[in-house]
Amino acid sequence: MAQETAEYAQPLTVLAEDEAIFRDSVREFAEAQVRPLVREMDEHAKFPRTLIDQLFDLGVMGIEIPETYGGAGARFFHSVLAVEELSRVDPSVGVLVDVQNTLVINALLRWGNEEIKRRYLPKMSASLVGAYALSEAGSGSDAFALSSRARENGDSYVLNGRKLWITNGNEADLFIVFATVNPEAGYRGITAFLVERGFPGFTVGKKEDKLGIRASSTCELILEECRVPKSNVLGEVGKGYKVAIETLNEGRIGIGAQMLGLAKGALEHAVKYTKERKQFGKAIGEFQGVQFQLARAAVEVEAARLSVYNAARLRDAGRPFLTEAAICKILSSEVAESVSSLAVNLFGGNGFVKEYPVEKLFRDAKIGQIYEGTSNLQLQTIAKQLLG
Numbered sequence: 596m597a598q599e600t601a602e603y604a605q606p607l608t609v610l611a612e613d614e615a616i617f618r619d620s621v622r623e624f625a626e627a628q629v630r631p632l633v634r635e636m637d638e639h640a641k642f643p644r645t646l647i648d649q650l651f652d653l654g655v656m657g658i659e660i661p662e663t664y665g666g667a668g669a670r671f672f673h674s675v676l677a678v679e680e681l682s683r684v685d686p687s688v689g690v691l692v693d694v695q696n697t698l699v700i701n702a703l704l705r706w707g708n709e710e711i712k713r714r715y716l717p718k719m720s721a722s723l724v725g726a727y728a729l730s731e732a733g734s735g736s737d738a739f740a741l742s743s744r745a746r747e748n749g750d751s752y753v754l755n756g757r758k759l760w761i762t763n764g765n766e767a768d769l770f771i772v773f774a775t776v777n778p779e780a781g782y783r784g785i786t787a788f789l790v791e792r793g794f795p796g797f798t799v800g801k802k803e804d805k806l807g808i809r810a811s812s813t814c815e816l817i818l819e820e821c822r823v824p825k826s827n828v829l830g831e832v833g834k835g836y837k838v839a840i841e842t843l844n845e846g847r848i849g850i851g852a853q854m855l856g857l858a859k860g861a862l863e864h865a866v867k868y869t870k871e872r873k874q875f876g877k878a879i880g881e882f883q884g885v886q887f888q889l890a891r892a893a894v895e896v897e898a899a900r901l902s903v904y905n906a907a908r909l910r911d912a913g914r915p916f917l918t919e920a921a922i923c924k925i926l927s928s929e930v931a932e933s934v935s936s937l938a939v940n941l942f943g944g945n946g947f948v949k950e951y952p953v954e955k956l957f958r959d960a961k962i963g964q965i966y967e968g969t970s971n972l973q974l975q976t977i978a979k980q981l982l983g
């Protein structure tokens with residue numbers, strides 16, 4: 596018999612009281628404020644600024660920022676819950692919040708000195724959207740082959756180059772831009788710079804016209820003799836690769852949460868529809884063939900949930916989580932694709948038209964296997980761990 600004093604680890608899916616209250620408030624917001632806008636935002640490929648302001652008011656744009664800087668003072672796990680709940684309704688809103696928290700704020704908290712934190716974190720808690728600019732036309736999976744250059748000049752660096760695929764490019768006022776101070780030094784030349792939208796020589800270029808997550812802006816950034824004060828170097832000169840690796844390792848869990856939310860949303864739509872749609876004199880959900888498909892989808896969603904929550908809780912516990920993060924991203928993005936595809940099938944013809952919500956989720960699912968490290972790159976991480 597267990598001793599009375601024995602301590603048990605909590606089940607992964609049991610939420611602490613503050614987590615449950617937070618999750619419920621985000622879910623309520625997503626249903627009331629996001630749901631009515633989903634189709635319009637997808638069609639116009641744009642978020643209304645009022646929605647972004649509401650996200651700040653809700654407290655989901657500065658989740659891990661300590662209260663002393665005006666943030667919510669919560670944990671990484673709360674970010675995962677927020678991204679999951681928002682993505683259940685609209686994965687575009689999910690990724691806006693994800694990049695803000697798991698990449699930009701995360702990097703500022705970990706690598707920013709006190710002066711940088713005081714300068715930017717209160718604004719990021721209140722109204723400032725951030726973006727994370729690593730990729731270029733010639734460097735995607737091979738991110739450290741980037742060619743953007745930073746040249747030292749007095750008390751500044753002068754940046755030249757082009758960044759591609761930058762999420763939040765249209766909404767952001769602060770960009771973490773990775774450039775090299777010395778191409779000969781390879782990855783050891785890479786440095787992270789905090790670039791404000793208004794810095795001379797910085798422009799946001801073309802916005803991509805995408806298959807999915809259309810409301811989320813994905814933009815090119817152009818740096819032409821862009822002057823960045825030395826005080827805006829994030830972390831150390833030549834240590835940008837560490838900033839990138841460490842933030843992306845965690846950001847990946849956020850993408851897992853985005854894909855988990857998407858899959859849950861798609862399954863909920865499918866369950867509701869199959870209870871209502873009648874063929875052969877009864878609801879299609881009464882056919883065992885359909886029931887088994889839904890049950891199989893529920894199995895997949897639960898597996899994804901466990902793996903995302905485990906990776907996030909490992910991170911908050913200060914334990915190693917690299918492999919678990921890669922596993923949760925690959926699993927959740929595959930589950931999102933298969934469950935949203937099933938939802939389209941179960942909606943029949945209605946699954947193929949924009950009047951119903953599932954074709955959008957099917958389109959949105961595809962990105963999970965591409966950004967923040969493609970599925971092949973996740974497999975590479977997992978294999979490295981397996982084979983030593």
Ligand SMILES: Cc1cc2nc3c(=O)[nH]c(=O)nc-3n(C[C@H](O)[C@H](O)[C@H](O)COP(=O)(O)OP(=O)(O)OC[C@H]3O[C@@H](n4cnc5c(N)ncnc54)[C@H](O)[C@@H]3O)c2cc1C
Nearest residue numbers: 727728729730735736760761762813965966967968969971
């Ligand atoms: C909507 C969207 C938003 C994005 N947001 C951001 C952002 O905010 N910030 C940012 O910096 N970037 C962002 N990206 C860029 C994204 O991270 C890259 O697209 C991604 O890392 C893949 O790089 P790539 O497109 O150059 O593909 P490539 O690297 O050219 O890969 C093409 C294919 O080759 C495979 N491949 C490559 N190398 C290997 C290998 N060694 N072994 C096996 N297979 C391999 C890949 O898995 C993939 O299937 C975004 C992209 C999109 C589409």
